[in-house]
Amino acid sequence: QVQLHESGPGLVKPSETLSLTCTVSGGYISTYYWSWVRQPPGKGPEWLGYIYSSVNTNYNPSLKSRVTISVDTSKNQFSLKLTSVTAADTAVYYCTRDAEHTHGRVFGYWGQGTLVAVSS
């Protein structure tokens, strides 16, 4: 069974870069679509972007200039970097894997989520 686990700082200062890592067990990161999804407190989720086949990426158009997703296949991990953060980026951040045969459009497996607050 695929399991995902997010890790990274819980507090980031405004204008700095948010960096999170997702460790995957029970599945190979070189296959499937691996996404980051965030959920501000009390609001609906927002898809940030995905990576597949280790090198192909696609990002939410509204965040494209600030988001980078990468993979470390040797550690079976993928990572998120979000630059120039503001308070609006405060959210629970989830790493996810797509459900089988859905090409990144359906989020079948989720990590437990990690809360990242942006504050000075």
Next chain:
Amino acid sequence: QSALTQPPSASGSPGQSVTISCTGTSSDVGAYNSVSWYQQHPGKAPKLIIYEVTRRRPGVPDRFSGSKSGYTASLTVSGLQAEDEADYYCCSYAGSNNVIFGGGTRLTVL
């Protein structure tokens, strides 16, 4: 791209049926049969229950069903049970490799 529109709340008594709507546009819900639904209990990650409009994730009770008409997708929960009380989110493919979510509906079992 704007979020999909869901009613903020819905409710029903145990054993009853309740339907939650999710309204989009001709660019997302109306254009693709790629609507999914997620159930989220407090403090937990969302859980996929329905995908591709009507397909139930293995292991999800058949009390949960999905449908779509025009720009509106719907999730129906039949035979409500106490454990169905949760937040429900719809999600749709929106073209150009983009995916958007709804704002969520809190389902209360009375």
